[in-house]
Amino acid sequence: MAAALQILPCLLRAPSRPFLWGPPVARMTSGVALAEQARQLFASAVGAVQPGPMLQRALSLDPSGRQLKVRDRSFQLHENLYLVGFGKAVLGMAAAAEEVLGQHLVQGVISVPKGIRAAMEQAGKQEMLLKPHSHIQVFEGAEDNLPDRDALRAALAIQQLAEGLTANDLLLVLISGGGSALLPAPIPPVTLEEKQTLTKLLAARGATIQELNTIRKALSQLKGGGLAQAAYPAQVVSLVLSDVIGDPLEVIASGPTVASSHSVQDCLHILNHYGLRAALPRSVKTVLSRADSDPRGPHTCGHVLNVIIGSNSLALAEAQRQAEALGYRALVLSTAIQGDVRNVARFYGLLARVAAARLAPSTAGRSSEEEAKLHQLAAELRLPDLQLGEALEAVAKANGPVCLLAGGEPTVQLQGSGKGGRNQELALHVGTELGRQPLGPVDVLFLSGGTDGQDGPTKVAGAWVMSDLVSQASAEGLDIATFLSHNDSYTFFCRFRGGTHLLQTGLTGTNVMDVHLLIFRPQ
Numbered sequence: 467m468a469a470a471l472q473i474l475p476c477l478l479r480a481p482s483r484p485f486l487w488g489p490p491v492a493r494m495t496s497g498v499a500l501a502e503q504a505r506q507l508f509a510s511a512v513g514a515v516q517p518g519p520m521l522q523r524a525l526s527l528d529p530s531g532r533q534l535k536v537r538d539r540s541f542q543l544h545e546n547l548y549l550v551g552f553g554k555a556v557l558g559m560a561a562a563a564e565e566v567l568g569q570h571l572v573q574g575v576i577s578v579p580k581g582i583r584a585a586m587e588q589a590g591k592q593e594m595l596l597k598p599h600s601h602i603q604v605f606e607g608a609e610d611n612l613p614d615r616d617a618l619r620a621a622l623a624i625q626q627l628a629e630g631l632t633a634n635d636l637l638l639v640l641i642s643g644g645g646s647a648l649l650p651a652p653i654p655p656v657t658l659e660e661k662q663t664l665t666k667l668l669a670a671r672g673a674t675i676q677e678l679n680t681i682r683k684a685l686s687q688l689k690g691g692g693l694a695q696a697a698y699p700a701q702v703v704s705l706v707l708s709d710v711i712g713d714p715l716e717v718i719a720s721g722p723t724v725a726s727s728h729s730v731q732d733c734l735h736i737l738n739h740y741g742l743r744a745a746l747p748r749s750v751k752t753v754l755s756r757a758d759s760d761p762r763g764p765h766t767c768g769h770v771l772n773v774i775i776g777s778n779s780l781a782l783a784e785a786q787r788q789a790e791a792l793g794y795r796a797l798v799l800s801t802a803i804q805g806d807v808r809n810v811a812r813f814y815g816l817l818a819r820v821a822a823a824r825l826a827p828s829t830a831g832r833s834s835e836e837e838a839k840l841h842q843l844a845a846e847l848r849l850p851d852l853q854l855g856e857a858l859e860a861v862a863k864a865n866g867p868v869c870l871l872a873g874g875e876p877t878v879q880l881q882g883s884g885k886g887g888r889n890q891e892l893a894l895h896v897g898t899e900l901g902r903q904p905l906g907p908v909d910v911l912f913l914s915g916g917t918d919g920q921d922g923p924t925k926v927a928g929a930w931v932m933s934d935l936v937s938q939a940s941a942e943g944l945d946i947a948t949f950l951s952h953n954d955s956y957t958f959f960c961r962f963r964g965g966t967h968l969l970q971t972g973l974t975g976t977n978v979m980d981v982h983l984l985i986f987r988p989q
């Protein structure tokens with residue numbers, strides 16, 4: 467995997483730099499140029515949540531060097547500072563932490579995705595790499611975001627470090643998305659393989675990350691507050707990069723430093739719902755039956771400070787600024803897009819039709835029936851922060867190009883054995899929706915990308931489509947419905963127009979869910 471990983475240099479630019487790519491949107495002519503700007507906006511979103519700057523904002527030493535400041539709290543330093551971390555963005559976070567902490571850091575252990583160091587080296591991203599004689603030991607594992615033996619070794623090393631701490635010590639915990647797979651420590655007799663199978667089954671049946679992590683917590687020694695418990699009585703400070711809608715600390719990486727509020731009943735309910743209760747391995751049944759009578763009781767986390775240092779909304783805000791600088795009227799639609807990709811795609815398709823009609827009312831005409839349907843669909847998706855009315859108003863007032871931005875994490879119900887990811891599958895569905903009827907004299911582009919640069923078990927971040935996707939695909943002899951029926955979106959996009967609609971970034975070193983861009987340009 468490592469050899470195939472590459473990082474586009476533009477992806478990792480500091481967000482504060484002026485945006486220098488490409489011509490203003492008004493001077494653009496082709497769909498390719500529109501796609502180039504969409505890619506650049508995606509890059510600016512990712513650039514805003516690079517680990518280094520985020521960590522430096524959260525963490526500092528006072529001038530005497532004897533106190534560590536985290537937001538408005540201070541902690542005494544006297545050769546008592548330790549560090550652990552796990553997640554897709556943790557290598558860069560650890561490098562930034564090492565820079566700030568210097569000699570104060572006694573020892574550290576981190577668990578990061580396989581191949582990430584080589585990818586960062588290859589991209590020349592020195593700031594994402596630890597120093598040559600670092601006090602931090604690095605484990606790479608969890609290839610394709612699944613817990614494996616390497617991740618298990620890392621989890622044991624992290625557990626050991628935490629358990630060795632005393633009341634005088636301070637443990638800094640760096641957490642980001644992907645942390646669940648990188649910190650597997652199944653409660654015996656549950657085995658790694660059993661946990662892996664259960665996680666895969668739940669994910670394939672469309673379980674939400676909340677549901678998935680409720681189960682993971684119940685079967686793990688370190689999740690659901692277990693790591694904080696292991697470090698007790700040391701003081702624990704967790705810096706968290708959120709990859710979950712609403713930034714719930716208990717869910718992100720399965721909340722290793724947050725007391726779990728879930729019961730065995732919650733787990734059984736989830737397992738029932740996905741038809742997995744009857745076929746549970748005996749070991750899982752044993753652990754679940756013991757859980758409520760655990761003599762340690764639920765983990766308490768009074769000695770922990772948890773701080774969210776970055777999220778999807780930060781990324782979208784930056785992309786919005788850049789879109790405005792390029793001449794778009796830009797608006798963040800939602801940072802909480804969730805639900806089945808097909809429903810989300812129907813929503814975007816309908817939104818595109820309604821918005822296109824508002825942008826070019828003379829030709830396309832305005833359909834109040836479609837608008838009513840759009841509001842109904844939006845209500846069904848139950849997106850807590852959706853700015854639909856504002857977005858439609860912004861479109862109606864626009865004299866030129868419009869960019870609607872959204873973030874979140876829809877789910878895919880896997881039926882086939884194809885290769886793909888939720889971003890590519892969403893883009894393919896949205897492209898199909900866009901082709902249902904003419905959109906008038908407006909170019910419409912939709913892009914969906916995972917900010918970590920890896921969409922499902924593929925080596926790309928996502929894909930982009932325009933309203934001519936269906937006709938172009940059929941001209942190339944590609945039947946979209948067949949690819950979708952096998953969840954084979956990656957194969958589709960590899961073949962479609964020579965792979966040019968794939969969003970290729972390589973591992974980005976960060977992870978704040980997905981970014982969606984819906985761009986309209988009147989012709």
Ligand SMILES: Nc1ncnc2c1ncn2[C@@H]1O[C@H](COP(=O)(O)OP(=O)(O)OP(=O)(O)O)[C@@H](O)[C@H]1O
Nearest residue numbers: 611643644878884885886887888891920921922953
């Ligand atoms: N063939 C496929 N087509 C579409 N989606 C797929 C396919 N295979 C896996 N997926 C989806 O990919 C998702 C896992 O992707 P990924 O590894 O990027 O996870 P993630 O949610 O981003 O991880 P994390 O939150 O831990 O960073 C799952 O939701 C799964 O349903």
Ligand SMILES: O=C(O)[C@H](O)CO
Nearest residue numbers: 643644645646718719
């Ligand atoms: O690691 C995980 O559990 C997911 O990425 C959500 O944080």
